Amino acid sequence: MARLTAGVGSSHVPLLGVAVDQGKTRDDYFGPIFAGYDWTRDWEAREKPDVIILVYNDHASAFDMTIVPTFAIGCAERYKPADEGWGPRAVPDVIGHADLAWHIAQSLILDDFDMTIINQMDVDHGLTVPLSMMFGTPDAWPVKVVPLAVNVVTYPVPSGNRCWALGEAIARAVDSFPEDLNVQIWGTGGMSHQLQGPRAGLLNREWDNAFLDQLIGETDAARWIPHIEYLRETGSEGIEMVMWLIMRGALGRKTRLLHRHYHIPCSNTAIGHIVLEPAA
Amino acid sequence: MNPIPPTRDIHAYLAELEDIPGTRVYTAARARRGYHINQFAMSLMKADNRDRFRADEAAYLNEWPISDEAKAALRARDYNRLLDLGGNVYFLSKLFSTDGLSFAEAVSTMTGMTFPEYRDMMLAGGRSPIGNRSIKGGY
Numbered sequence: 001m002a003r004l005t006a007g008v009g010s011s012h013v014p015l016l017g018v019a020v021d022q023g024k025t026r027d028d029y030f031g032p033i034f035a036g037y038d039w040t041r042d043w044e045a046r047e048k049p050d051v052i053i054l055v056y057n058d059h060a061s062a063f064d065m066t067i068v069p070t071f072a073i074g075c076a077e078r079y080k081p082a083d084e085g086w087g088p089r090a091v092p093d094v095i096g097h098a099d100l101a102w103h104i105a106q107s108l109i110l111d112d113f114d115m116t117i118i119n120q121m122d123v124d125h126g127l128t129v130p131l132s133m134m135f136g137t138p139d140a141w142p143v144k145v146v147p148l149a150v151n152v153v154t155y156p157v158p159s160g161n162r163c164w165a166l167g168e169a170i171a172r173a174v175d176s177f178p179e180d181l182n183v184q185i186w187g188t189g190g191m192s193h194q195l196q197g198p199r200a201g202l203l204n205r206e207w208d209n210a211f212l213d214q215l216i217g218e219t220d221a222a223r224w225i226p227h228i229e230y231l232r233e234t235g236s237e238g239i240e241m242v243m244w245l246i247m248r249g250a251l252g253r254k255t256r257l258l259h260r261h262y263h264i265p266c267s268n269t270a271i272g273h274i275v276l277e278p279a280a
Numbered sequence: 281m282n283p284i285p286p287t288r289d290i291h292a293y294l295a296e297l298e299d300i301p302g303t304r305v306y307t308a309a310r311a312r313r314g315y316h317i318n319q320f321a322m323s324l325m326k327a328d329n330r331d332r333f334r335a336d337e338a339a340y341l342n343e344w345p346i347s348d349e350a351k352a353a354l355r356a357r358d359y360n361r362l363l364d365l366g367g368n369v370y371f372l373s374k375l376f377s378t379d380g381l382s383f384a385e386a387v388s389t390m391t392g393m394t395f396p397e398y399r400d401m402m403l404a405g406g407r408s409p410i411g412n413r414s415i416k417g418g419y
Contacts, residue, residue: 060322064371195369196303231297
């Protein structure tokens, strides 16, 4: 049977992709950010997951305002890196796991989550930057990916509680997939940042770290954080952190911390990263 | 556990979103108002469209059903005004890239700071949430 073995949280700032693509990951600006991922790159190389369920948001790349799905799951065989206005990133195509994705999609719908199914899309920095952070610059990604796109742009976005519950349902779906697979779930985006208006540039180290604390152990306090708190405390784009709750919800009642990293700033954004495993 | 009940009152929910200083949350009302601004911005993902826009901004904008006010704001790159008119920064970022601006530099134009000032603020830990959380509450 498929096993959900770990969860990873990570920011997905596009500038990190630029740093990787231009070979600047060890300079004075980016070095402290990437150093916090060294542990994880070694760990991933040892863990050798088969599939990543990668929770992210599209940034006006695959989706425009024509259609706004709250939760959408990629069931395609492969995905091309998106052209976000300056040409696609020179990273490998992302290979899907269509069997697992369709199994999860069907299971979630029967479990009362009305998923949108995607058979064709390009994937932007929200998805490819975390792959670069965790796997570096291979010729082919060493994992298959099930993209799970969340609307965190047009309000109302899904509640933290709904995201957590979706994670729980994803865990049930993975558990019932008959093939023996090592599956991880990643929640990406955040942490505090605001990209718009006179308040742009807001960062909140204290709140971000309290949020990381709440992903560890038995507490489920984070699932009850209302949207207005993210907006007030972490900037208008800090709301992306609800996607981390899908990851946390999937890990079950209790988690154990394996690794944690926090750095300010990267461009407009606070970088957060955490690695968790389910604890009995 | 003592869960906070989910928000059921859509009016109270939406009113709260307007209580954040210097911020326009991308609500349905803004999404409706700015629909064509944002779709215009998305059209700049195609190189051909970027070239046509650069060659004659006014002519290109006239192909879109957007107000004269919005056209003027787009030509002036007045991003705060565009947010008021329903623009969203992820869509507007296609105009940033068309102009060859980094995201951070474009964002800095909304803050009343120069880009070097904004960059220094970020390097020093960013803008503090203190005093920036609530218009009504002033905290």
